[in-house]
Amino acid sequence: MNVVTVNVPSGSYSINIEPGRLDFLDSAVPSDATSIAIVTNPKVGALYLSRVKESLLKTGLSVFVIELPDGEIYKDWVNLNKIFDVLLSNKMDRHAVLVALGGGVIGDITGFAASVYMRGIRFIQVPTTLLAQVDSSVGGKTAVNHPLGKNMIGSFYQPESVEIDIDVLNTLDAKQISSGLSEVIKYGLILDQDFWVWCENNINKLLSLDKDALSYAIQRSCELKAYVVGKDEKESGLRAILNLGHTFGHAIESGLGYGNWLHGEAVGCGLVQASVLSSLLFNLDESIVERVKSLVKSIGCPITAPNFSLEKWIDLMLVDKKNQHGKIRFVLITKIGESLVQDVSEDMIKLAIQETTK
Amino acid sequence: MNVVTVNVPSGSYSINIEPGRLDFLDSAVPSDATSIAIVTNPKVGALYLSRVKESLLKTGLSVFVIELPDGEIYKDWVNLNKIFDVLLSNKMDRHAVLVALGGGVIGDITGFAASVYMRGIRFIQVPTTLLAQVDSSVGGKTAVNHPLGKNMIGSFYQPESVEIDIDVLNTLDAKQISSGLSEVIKYGLILDQDFWVWCENNINKLLSLDKDALSYAIQRSCELKAYVVGKDEKESGLRAILNLGHTFGHAIESGLGYGNWLHGEAVGCGLVQASVLSSLLFNLDESIVERVKSLVKSIGCPITAPNFSLEKWIDLMLVDKKNQHGKIRFVLITKIGESLVQDVSEDMIKLAIQETTK
Structure with a gap:
């Protein structure tokens, strides 16, 4: 496994890069976590949700799933509130952990939700696009969009860790690879x-x-x-x-x-x-x-x-x-x-x- | 003027307490501010807005006013977004400053708006109830309510300063004084x-x-x-x-x-x-x-x-x-x-x- 360490004033965390990483996500969950919610979209969920859920269930904790519609236009208040609805109706507490399973949209909205739910709970980035792996999942920028501008509402809030499985890139289409490579170059x-x-x-x-x-x-x-x-x-x-x-x-x-x-x-x-x-x-x-x-x-x-x-x-x-x-x-x-x-x-x-x- | 200093890991700021403080708010605005928006409600606005606006205009900056309905039930997404709408439609930037003129509801929602607008801008607390002066304006807890619980969505985000004018307490009714005294005792x-x-x-x-x-x-x-x-x-x-x-x-x-x-x-x-x-x-x-x-x-x-x-x-x-x-x-x-x-x-x-x- 390749590990890149991010050291910021608010703390330090690892970016863990390896093929097949999705099967070892339980090791990323802090030991004092009380429950887990995976946030994903139908497209990514169809491919990886069952594996990710299985690996997280090895912690022995309850694992909830929140599926949001796929696309940048859904990175908004309505979907942010869907996350809060699930967390609150399941009485998830301050020691709950969110897992962002998806691309930049899922990572940004999940990170923002984590930063403001009960004034801040922990979250783990599991980026499934090249763009998210090289850019949006790292560095703690979270946000939702406003009709008058992109990413206008958000926070600086670092994840517990970033878990990168490079095998998932095989399921991306060419456009998504192009999109990620623009951030690489x-x-x-x-x-x-x-x-x-x-x-x-x-x-x-x-x-x-x-x-x-x-x-x-x-x-x-x-x-x-x-x-x-x-x-x-x-x-x-x-x-x-x-x-x-x-x-x-x-x-x-x-x-x-x-x-x-x-x-x-x-x-x-x-x-x-x-x-x-x-x-x-x-x-x-x-x-x-x-x-x-x-x-x-x-x-x-x-x-x-x-x-x-x-x-x-x-x-x-x-x-x-x-x-x-x-x-x-x-x-x-x-x-x-x-x-x-x-x-x-x-x-x-x-x-x-x-x-x-x- | 009595000054209480709050020292927290994220910074240090003053609580400035004096009669007539409302007339000197320009001194609380940071020198690199680019514009100001006052958030208040109709009740407080009718009493103090013109004085506060006049004192802030002494900075030479544009001063916008955002009036939200009065009451805890309005500390919600809808009104939070009203703040963002005004800030964005006036193209207010990262160096804009919000001024929370009101009680705990105005302070909480304004502080939360400041904490997430463009991932964080500065704000000044001008509490006009006893409750807000002794409790909610100090310490950096910001929030809005969710139908399933009070203050469930929020952040820890400290103000630039808290400006307390004790003369404003004369316009409170007895119930509001009682309410504030419960936090005092x-x-x-x-x-x-x-x-x-x-x-x-x-x-x-x-x-x-x-x-x-x-x-x-x-x-x-x-x-x-x-x-x-x-x-x-x-x-x-x-x-x-x-x-x-x-x-x-x-x-x-x-x-x-x-x-x-x-x-x-x-x-x-x-x-x-x-x-x-x-x-x-x-x-x-x-x-x-x-x-x-x-x-x-x-x-x-x-x-x-x-x-x-x-x-x-x-x-x-x-x-x-x-x-x-x-x-x-x-x-x-x-x-x-x-x-x-x-x-x-x-x-x-x-x-x-x-x-x-x-």
Whole structure:
């Protein structure tokens, strides 16, 4: 088993990565737990619920199941309250443990539920998409969406542990792998030129789900995320660089309506847009934008953004949580493997949008 | 101005107590704030909103107002979302500051909104009831209610500061003063025999709103609460003693429907019930129960509990957040000024209920 440790001010926890991990989840449950509730969706549940439930029942505790509908549009108040309804009607107490079995939507909503149920109970992340394994399950960001913006309501709340079974990636479709790979290559782009080059060289192995390549990519992504989160748990500084491509990406998701593009597809396109914006601002070598476009395209993500009006783009980006004092704040790259955060003028943003839409 | 400092692991803040404090709230707003939203209700707003708004406008920032309906039954999702709607539609960012102008309901819901809006923004407590000044505004417990239990959804999230204007108590009715005094005497009962005796000796001054007596009672209550919260911010141990009378009290509020008895009235009755239960368990001197009954009665709170069936009482108490492993946990007193937390058998609880209902 590969273990990545996350050290944050609010505590320390492990990311445990191994094939077949789903069958050993009982070992992740704290010894003083009083009951367990698994939160999942019908799609993931059909594939893995019985195995996960069986492994959790080995603790001897009651295991409840909460099935929420599948999709980003369901990461809302209504479904959050469905979790609370089950917990309360089964009189689950402060020592209950939630298990998030699913992708980012399940992880975000379950983590948020855990952070506010009785002012905070423990939860375990069991991410079943590549995107969740390399990004959303690690670092303690939890949230639900609001009609006026994505992830607007949430908390910083760390899991007890993250349990990654790389075998589950075999049941994902190609789009979901693409979506996850956009976050993988993002880590290289913001922090680690060597890892970016490794991704360029191993893209075919990753796309064909080669176990060793995937295992390395997941572990390196988790290490880089753990490094950043360990330095800045609550996003007062460095952590913002993890949002490279996300200001554009969130605008795409919100503008098209959540669920039309996968989150990682929007982020992939956002990486291209952010590198074009960086290029305009810092006069970067043209080859950098080309390499970003080329790798985003190879992983199967779109490189051309939706054709919203410039006003709509700006309006969608003004609600981003990174913004301060009404300015729009972007993560930008200065070269491959180096990034920074900066307010950008609307004129520059509009130029970058014109270059990346059609 | 009297200042009580609260030192908790997540930070340190001041409780500032003085007559006329409402006119100086601009000094409480952090210098890097980008905008302000006051959350209040129509009753408090009619009395104090224009003064508070005027003092906050001295910061030069935009000040928005969010008016929620008055009452515990409105401390729910619907009204929580009304806060988010205003914040988001005005594009308020992570450096926005919320001001909770009102009693415990406004303080709890505003604090919870602040704790989860964009994963946490700052907020200032401006409590306008005695109950909120001595209890709910201090210590960082925030929450909304769920149909299956009070304060079931919330967070531990400390305010930037608590601003107490004792002049506002003049506009409260007698019931609200009684309700607040039940929390004041609670501090004596759990922690400070001298303060309990002071309350017995000064009850008439408190009831007639003598400024010096009120000022002392508020300051001493805040000091005792700050002491407990400083030792145990997240209620993993000592802090539970602050809930003396609350297990019974919450059952009363929930069983009768929120709002039929004021929170402090239910707690006052709960103090009597908890002392009867303590007496049964620890064979206390009978004079203790008599002194508790007598002081609770003098402050104007009920000393006889509603006549629910024993099964209903138990069921209502089983959802209490302090419970573990399906047992019912109570705060009990061993003498006046000393308390502890203990699981109690249903038989004993039923005996105490029979002795305190009619």
